[in-house]
Each structure stands twice: as structure tokens, then as C-alpha cells.
Amino acid sequence: MISQKYKDMLQAKSVIREMSAWANQRGAEIGYENVFDYSLGNPSVPVPQAFTDKMIELLQTRDVMELHGYSQSQGIPSVRAKFAAYLNKTFGMNYTAEHIFMTTGAAGAVAHAVRAVTQPGDEVITFAPYFPEYHHYVNQTGAVLKVVPADTEQFQIHFGELEKAINSKTMAVLINTPNNPSGTVYSTATLQKLAALLEKKQKEYGHDIFIISDEPYREIVFDGVDAPYVSTFYQNTLSCYSFAKSLSIPGERLGYVAANPKCTDAELISVMCSQISRGIGHNCPPSIIQIAVSEVLGITSDLSVYETNMNLLYQELTALGFTCVKPGGTFYIFPKALEEDSIAFCQKALKYDLVLVPGDSFGCPGYFRMAYCIATEKVERSLAALRQFAKAEYGMPNG
Amino acid sequence: MISQKYKDMLQAKSVIREMSAWANQRGAEIGYENVFDYSLGNPSVPVPQAFTDKMIELLQTRDVMELHGYSQSQGIPSVRAKFAAYLNKTFGMNYTAEHIFMTTGAAGAVAHAVRAVTQPGDEVITFAPYFPEYHHYVNQTGAVLKVVPADTEQFQIHFGELEKAINSKTMAVLINTPNNPSGTVYSTATLQKLAALLEKKQKEYGHDIFIISDEPYREIVFDGVDAPYVSTFYQNTLSCYSFAKSLSIPGERLGYVAANPKCTDAELISVMCSQISRGIGHNCPPSIIQIAVSEVLGITSDLSVYETNMNLLYQELTALGFTCVKPGGTFYIFPKALEEDSIAFCQKALKYDLVLVPGDSFGCPGYFRMAYCIATEKVERSLAALRQFAKAEYGMPNG
Numbered sequence: 001m002i003s004q005k006y007k008d009m010l011q012a013k014s015v016i017r018e019m020s021a022w023a024n025q026r027g028a029e030i031g032y033e034n035v036f037d038y039s040l041g042n043p044s045v046p047v048p049q050a051f052t053d054k055m056i057e058l059l060q061t062r063d064v065m066e067l068h069g070y071s072q073s074q075g076i077p078s079v080r081a082k083f084a085a086y087l088n089k090t091f092g093m094n095y096t097a098e099h100i101f102m103t104t105g106a107a108g109a110v111a112h113a114v115r116a117v118t119q120p121g122d123e124v125i126t127f128a129p130y131f132p133e134y135h136h137y138v139n140q141t142g143a144v145l146k147v148v149p150a151d152t153e154q155f156q157i158h159f160g161e162l163e164k165a166i167n168s169k170t171m172a173v174l175i176n177t178p179n180n181p182s183g184t185v186y187s188t189a190t191l192q193k194l195a196a197l198l199e200k201k202q203k204e205y206g207h208d209i210f211i212i213s214d215e216p217y218r219e220i221v222f223d224g225v226d227a228p229y230v231s232t233f234y235q236n237t238l239s240c241y242s243f244a245k246s247l248s249i250p251g252e253r254l255g256y257v258a259a260n261p262k263c264t265d266a267e268l269i270s271v272m273c274s275q276i277s278r279g280i281g282h283n284c285p286p287s288i289i290q291i292a293v294s295e296v297l298g299i300t301s302d303l304s305v306y307e308t309n310m311n312l313l314y315q316e317l318t319a320l321g322f323t324c325v326k327p328g329g330t331f332y333i334f335p336k337a338l339e340e341d342s343i344a345f346c347q348k349a350l351k352y353d354l355v356l357v358p359g360d361s362f363g364c365p366g367y368f369r370m371a372y373c374i375a376t377e378k379v380e381r382s383l384a385a386l387r388q389f390a391k392a393e394y395g396m397p398n399g
Numbered sequence: 400m401i402s403q404k405y406k407d408m409l410q411a412k413s414v415i416r417e418m419s420a421w422a423n424q425r426g427a428e429i430g431y432e433n434v435f436d437y438s439l440g441n442p443s444v445p446v447p448q449a450f451t452d453k454m455i456e457l458l459q460t461r462d463v464m465e466l467h468g469y470s471q472s473q474g475i476p477s478v479r480a481k482f483a484a485y486l487n488k489t490f491g492m493n494y495t496a497e498h499i500f501m502t503t504g505a506a507g508a509v510a511h512a513v514r515a516v517t518q519p520g521d522e523v524i525t526f527a528p529y530f531p532e533y534h535h536y537v538n539q540t541g542a543v544l545k546v547v548p549a550d551t552e553q554f555q556i557h558f559g560e561l562e563k564a565i566n567s568k569t570m571a572v573l574i575n576t577p578n579n580p581s582g583t584v585y586s587t588a589t590l591q592k593l594a595a596l597l598e599k600k601q602k603e604y605g606h607d608i609f610i611i612s613d614e615p616y617r618e619i620v621f622d623g624v625d626a627p628y629v630s631t632f633y634q635n636t637l638s639c640y641s642f643a644k645s646l647s648i649p650g651e652r653l654g655y656v657a658a659n660p661k662c663t664d665a666e667l668i669s670v671m672c673s674q675i676s677r678g679i680g681h682n683c684p685p686s687i688i689q690i691a692v693s694e695v696l697g698i699t700s701d702l703s704v705y706e707t708n709m710n711l712l713y714q715e716l717t718a719l720g721f722t723c724v725k726p727g728g729t730f731y732i733f734p735k736a737l738e739e740d741s742i743a744f745c746q747k748a749l750k751y752d753l754v755l756v757p758g759d760s761f762g763c764p765g766y767f768r769m770a771y772c773i774a775t776e777k778v779e780r781s782l783a784a785l786r787q788f789a790k791a792e793y794g795m796p797n798g
Contacts, residue, residue, distance in 0.1 A: 001570055001606050002664050002671075003518055009674040010667065046463045056458050064445045070649035104503060104681060111680030119402055133677060140678025171400055207400050250469035251686030265401050268409065272401075275408040278532060279539025280679040281510030282503060287650030289685055 014132070015361045016040065019346070023355045030353070036382035037355045038370040041180060041331065043248035045301045045373075051247055054292045067291065071284050073274040075102025075256070079294040080270075086297045087239075087258060091229040094261045101273040104253035104285045106216045106242035111137045111280075112273040113238040113257050114172065117210045118143040122171040124212070127157055129334060129362035129369075131180050131214070138174070145174075150364045155182035155325050155334065156190045159197065166201050172210040173198065178217040178227055181362045181369035182334040183310070183327025185227045195234040208236050208264045216242040216255070219300050221329035222307045235262040238269065243293055245331075248301040252289045306331040309372040309379045316383045320390045320398050331373040334359065338394040342368050352389040354382065413531070414760045415439065418745070422754045429752070435781035436754045437769040440579060440730065442647035444700045444772075450646055453691045466690065470683050472673040474501025474655070478693040482655060485696045490628040493660045500672040503652035503684045505615045505641035510536045510679075511672040512637040512656050513571065516609045517542040521570040523611070526556055527762035528733060530579050530613070537573070544573075549763045554581035554724050554733065555589045558596065565600050571609040572597065577616040577626055580761045580768035581733040582709070582726025584626045594633040607635050607663045615641040615654070618699050620728035621706045634661040637668065642692055644730075647700040651688045705730040708771040708778045715782045719789045719797050730772040733758065737793040741767050751788040753781065 016039060023037035058067055074080065077097055084095035103109040114124060120142025126134050128150040138145035148165045151158035173194070177186035186194075198209050213230040218241065221227045231237040242255035259269035277283055284290075310327050317324050317335050324335035337345035342358040346368055349356050359367030372379060390396035415438060422436035457466055473479065476496055483494035502508040513523060519541025525533050527549040537544040547564045550557040572593070576585035585593075597608050612629040617640065620626045630636040641654035658668035676682055683689075709726050716723050716734050723734035736744035741757040741764055748755050758766030771778060789795035 001516065001518065001521070002667070003515055005518070006515060006671040006674045007664070007667060009677075010670055042469055044464075047467050052458050052463065056455055059451050059455050059458075064451065064647075065443075068446050068648040068650050070441055070643070104684075107677075107680035107682050109680070111678070116402055116405060117400065119400065119404070122400070136677040137680055244469070248463075249467040251467050251683075253682065253685050265406070268401070268406060271409055272405040275405045278408075278506075278535040279510070280681065281506035281508070281536055282679065282681055283506050283652065284650075285503075286652050286685045286688055288688075 016132075016357050019355050019357050022350065026353065033378070035353050035355060036378065036385055037374065038372060039355045039357055041371045041373060042250060043245055043301065043373055044375065045248055045303065045305055047248045048296065048299050048301055050296045050299050051249070051292060054295050055288065058288060058292055067288055069287060071287050071290065073277055073284050074270050075100065075284055076287065076290050079290045082294040082297060083256060083258070091232060093229075093231060095258055096261070098267055098270055099259045099261055101257040101270040102285050102290060103255045103257060104282060105244055105250075105255045106214055106240050107133065107137065108253070108282060109240035109242065109255045109257045110134070110174070110212060110214050111141070112276050113212045113240055114138050114143060114174075115141050115276045116269055116272050117208070117212070117238070118171045121169070123167070123169040124172045124174055125162070125165055125170055126174040127162075129155070129179070129181050129359060129364035129367065131176060132361050134174060143171070147363050152364070152367075155179065155184035156186060157194060159193060162197065168205045170201070170209055171207070172212050174212045174214065175230065176214040177230065178221060178329030180217065180330055181332045181357075181359070182325065183330045183332045184325060185221060185225070185328035186230075188228050191228055191230060191233040198234060202236075210263070211237045212240060213237055214240045216245050217330040219246040220303050220306055220331060222310060222327065225328065227329060231258070231260045235260050236264060238263070246300045246303070247293065252286070254285050254289050254293055305376055306373065308376050309374070312376070312379050312383065313370060313372055316386060320387060321396045331371060333370050333372065334367050335370075337366055337368050338390065338396070340366055342366050348393050349389055352385040354385050354389055415531075415756050418754050418756050421749065425752060432777070434752050434754060435777065435784055436773065437771060438754045438756055440770045440772060441649060442644055442700065442772055443774065444647055444702065444704055446647045447695065447698050447700055449695045449698050450648070450691060453694050454687065457687060457691055466687055468686060470686050470689065472676055472683050473669050474499065474683055475686065475689050478689045481693040481696060482657070486657060490631060492628075492630060494657055495660070497666055497669055498658045498660055500656040500669040501684050501689060502654045502656060503681060504643055504649075504654045505613055505639050506532065506536065507652070507681060508639035508641065508654045508656045509533070509573070509611060509613050510540070511675050512611045512639055513537050513542060513573075514540050514675045515668055515671050516607070516611070516637070517570045520568070522566070522568040523571045523573055524561070524564055524569055525573040526561075528554070528578070528580050528758060528766065529762055530575060531760050533573060542570070546762050551763070551766075554578065554583035555585060556593060558592060561596065567604045569600070569608055570606070571611050573611045573613065574629065575613040576629065577620060577728030579616065579729055580731045580756075580758070581724065582729045582731045583724060584620060584624070584727035585629075587627050590627055590629060590632040597633060597635075601635075609662070610636045612636055612638045614638055615644050616729040618645040619702050619705055619730060621709060621726065624727065626728060630657070630659045634659050635663060637662070645699045645702070646692065651685070653684050653688050653692055704775055705772065707775050708773070711775070711778050711782070712769060712771055715785060719786060720795045730770060732769050732771065733766050736765055736767050737789065737795070739765055741765050747792050748788055751784040753784050753788055
């Protein structure tokens, strides 16, 4: 019989998608260039030419049986070895190919990682504000996602609330740094404190607690700073990555799970993931994309536009009187709304053709997200609309 | 805690993979060209040049944001519309884009289809001999795979056994025609009889019973005959397809679910599948592959070699005295072993560097599978080994 569970899910609307749909509809009326669409987190800079060139070269020169052949369900061994070597060189790790499991994007990576280290009924903790799809990645495994309230001062971790949330059922903590939607990069101090707390709790409860680290924005970090690599702080870490943002290829669906070589059952995680993939029919990501990406490792799109856009917006927002934590990375900013009801706030913004997403969607009401992966020229034009909105609706003096 | 379920799965060995591993190991000793490796069902003919040319053209000319952009989770709308139109033209159907859900191969298609029309505890029936991964596609959803014994006369459907197996918990029947491993194409008579029985049972039990039709070998049919299109026989049909075999791109992972426009909730199946995909992190298959395949629809690899190989083997096997149903399609043949214990039979064959897979793996002991997706020249050289094996081990007079 038609599954009622998935049928019911159709009733739940995604606010982000509704906002995006509004932007497209409005764009049809007034020209999309005149809609300040900050709704979607899609890369706005092109794929590096090196990737395109490599794809063409592969198609022109590589044996087609090898290029398009069925790979092992863990991924192509030589590709996994290259990714391991790259991570070792970049972050001082000791991965080998056996620690890497290739996935269709970070979504696939997180979904596999959760299944690998939880059983139905277990709890997975995450921190507001968080990517709303985490509910699906976790809850559909039979585990339960538990959300720790936000540290709204800095969008680091509210450790007091975390201590209250952890219990003997906690088997994993799902973090996302650099963070969507806050733009925050977890500091070394935060990660050390998290690691120490989890070490203590592992001993206390007598079982592993994994960090599942969702890191698709790893390379989009500002002020010339590197984001600390989570797995260097805590052995039981599964790093989940996607090339969607760094290479601007979200549609090509390539990512991986990298199991810390010192985590429990480190040599089994990848092969377990391949067992998991048998049941969901995922098997492995496309061969040609695996090979092409492995041959341009270390190259990224020109990501500097995101920092330019962030600075423009941060400057304007703070000048207007918004409370706002300065993003350390990603292409998101997460200011406090000018009224308590951030849904009403975002609705009013639409009158100015400003498409913002209420923080409610990320478990953090009272705030709103702007995804500034759009042309800088458009960001610049949007500033007047922001000023007008803040002044006319909320009487902000600098508007 | 590390999931015991997936850890336990690591203990279960795949006989097909073991046979394949043996072939590779033996190949390292005596040269792989001297191992008659009939173990794996991987296409042996190259991708059509038209696909390669289209990929290069897309990379050289298409806007990269569109080409590599994130598609809707159901798949790229224009691609889905093209697939619908192609199926309509080819099989006289009435699909629209809304009936098509893009997947990563047939594995993803079957796994999504099962989740869409079953709830945990429901039963899904399949027929021996069957593709062993069905256990995972079905059982990991919470439904239960129930195997109906084979019709070893013709490898059509043993309707007497099917009637015994159907009960009020049966929500789907999973069929595979042309069939792996038997090579059989279900006849019009078989499909009509199946449809009539399921119509009757739907009325009797007062609920839908879906046919989930796994059709990756649809184009590999012999004697110039077309395989009947299952969905034309029965409204509640979800057709699951992959381009792996027809285009020889198994590594690129592209397939779809096509919901019969007259099936229950026809307009919901695809959007339900996209809800399912949120939970397993699948999202959508790679954009560039979706687009490239949609622009070469109707073109296939040169599949004629499979018929050539089949005829060589069928002729030799029957001449040697094997009992064997002549395959109507695929690149498999499934003869009766020369002793009851087909595992022992396949073990003995290894002495002659013949790598065969026992029928036990497919729920049909006493038979064995040969995957003849290998070079014709190798098939020809293997015949002497087959003769020698049959004569020396079993005293077959024509050996």
C-alpha cells in the first residue's frame, strides 16, 4: 500500500523552497535581476576551468570501460587513495584509502555516517541553528535528532545546554563548521572543549560517542584563516564532505565520509557504509566525476566573491543597527530580525523584493538567513532596499 | 554505537564477488586473458561514441552553472519530460514528467519504489531465480522479501507457487524481465496471467498490489524480438530502469522510476520518492549525466555481441548434453549443473579456469550462471575448456 509516511511528508512545506519559489515568481513579473534573492545556498561562481578541461581530457583519452565502469561500492580505490593523501597533506592526518567512503554529496555522507554509528532509538545531538535536512538524515534511520538551543552570542556551542542534552542514548553529535546558516567557524577552543566533554561522556556511559562533522564549506573561510579540521581534535570523528561548494558542482553529487584512522572500528566504517548503501540503492557516485575530481584536488572555484559579499552585507547591516555575528566563512549571514517574529519580518521584507529566510527554519527563531552566493553587483544594489526596509518598517535611524 | 546490523552484514560473503576475486587472482598467475571469467554482469561493449561526443559538447558549450547546478530532487524537469516522451513513443504509454523520478541506477530505482509502496512488515514477492541484491533493497526498508520457487521448465512464473505465496500482507511483486540470471524474457501470456491474478488479489484483499518491474536489460533482447513492456499489462506498475547496460555506463549511475499514469496516486509517486531520497541522502543523480543521456535517448551500445556469445554458448552447452533454457535476452545463461550440488560443480569448473556462479546465489540451487558479457574471442576459446570439464568430471559423451 502507498506509504503513508512519505505521503504525509508531502504536506510539510519547506520555507526555504517557498521563499525561492516566491523569488522566481516575482522575477517573472519584474525581472529576476530586480529580485534580491537571498534564499538559496547554491554556489554562484563557476566551476574551475581545470575541472572542465580534465573532464574533456578523460572523455577524449581514457579507456571508456574504465572511465564509465562500475566501481567498487566504496568508491574507486585509486580515487580514495588520492583523497586520503590529500587530507593527510592538508590536515596532518593518517588516512589510507580504506578510511574513505565515496558518497553522492554531503547529504549521502551524513546519512551513511549516522546509520553506521547508531541503532534505531539512539539519539543524535545537533546545535541550533542547523541545516533543516538533518531531521531527515537522522530520523529516517530510526535514530532521533535532538537539537541543543543556540549560543546566540557567538553561534559557537552552548555547552551548558549540551551537557543537559547528552545522556546514555547519545551516540553521535552532528556538527557543521563552517556553519549553515550562521556562517560561524567553530574555534579551536570550542572544538577542544567539545572533544574533552565527549571524551568524558564516553567514559561515563561506557560507549562511543561519534562526532559526525558535516564540512561542505571547509574551504570557504574568510580573513585568510583556515577552519580547524575537526578530526584532529577527536578520534571518534567521521568527516563528511562534498565538493558541491568548493568546486561549484552541486549537481554532480560527489562527497565522502572519512573515518578518523584512530576511531573505533576505523577499518570497518567504509565497508559498513557500503553495506548500508546496498539497502538504499545508492551503490557509488558517478565514476567520471570521482576520477575528474580526484585529478584536480586542491583546486577550487574562485571563492573570494563570498568574502566580498559578506563584507558588504556585514558593514551595511551593522551600520543599520542590526545585531549580527560576523561570519567566519560559508556564504551565509544570520542577523537578528528587527522584531521577535522573524517569519513576519521576512514577510515584510518581500515588499522590498528582499527574499530572506526566517531563522525558525534552522531552529533559531528571531533571526534570519541571507545566502549571499549571488553576484556582488546585486548585493550592492540590494543595500538600498535593505536600508529602505529597515527605515520604513522599523524606523531604524540609519536606514 | 557502531551499528551491529551493518557490522554483521560484513560476515556474509557474496559468492559472485568471491568468484570474481578468484578470477582476478588466477589472472595474475596465468594472465587474465586465460581465465574464462563468467562471474560478473558488467557490460563488455563500449559506450556509444554519441554519448562521449555529447558529454564533450556539453562541457564545451553549456553554461556551467546550469550544467553542474543542483537539480530538483526528482531530477531535471526537462530531462524527465524527455524520458516520458521517449517511453510514450516507444511503448505507447502516457507518461508526463511528473511520473518520472530520476535515480542513481536501477538499484536506487527499486529501493525507492519499494519504500514508496510498502510499510514495514509488508511483504514483497519475487521469483527465483532472482538478483540477490533484492534482499537488501527490500529487507532494509522494513518490508520482507518472499521468494517464490522457480519454474525451472521455462523460467517464466510458477503460478501455482505464486498463488500459495500471496496473502493480505503482499503489497508488491518484484519482477525482472529480461531476467538476471536466467536470461528469460517474460512472455505476453505470462504478463497477462500475472496481471489478471494480481487484479483478482487486489479485489480480494481490498488494497493495491504493485508490480515493481526491474528492467535494466530491456534493450538486450534476441531474435529481433521486443520484450513486452510490463506497464502496458497492469496499471499499478512502477518501472525501474538503468542506462548501465544499454549505454554501457554502469559507473555513471543513472536510472529512473516511471509510475504508470493510471496507478494509484500516480501523480504522487515521484514526489514521494523525492521525500524518501531526503532520508537516505541520495537527492538526485549527477546533472551532466542526466542531461547527456537525455540527449542521446534511443541510442544504445552495439549490443549484438551478447546475442553472438549466447548462441555460441547455447549451442555448445546443449551439444554437450546440458539442460538449458535458451535465453531471450540479457547477457546471462542459466543451465542446469551436471550434479545436484551446483556449488561443488562450480568449484570443479575452476580447475579448468572456468569461473561460473552457482545458482544457490539466485535462490535456485542445481543451476549455474554464466555472464557472457566478455569478448566473443574468449567465449570461443572457453568452449574447449567447457568440453574438457564436462567430459573429465562428468563423463559427458560429447565432451
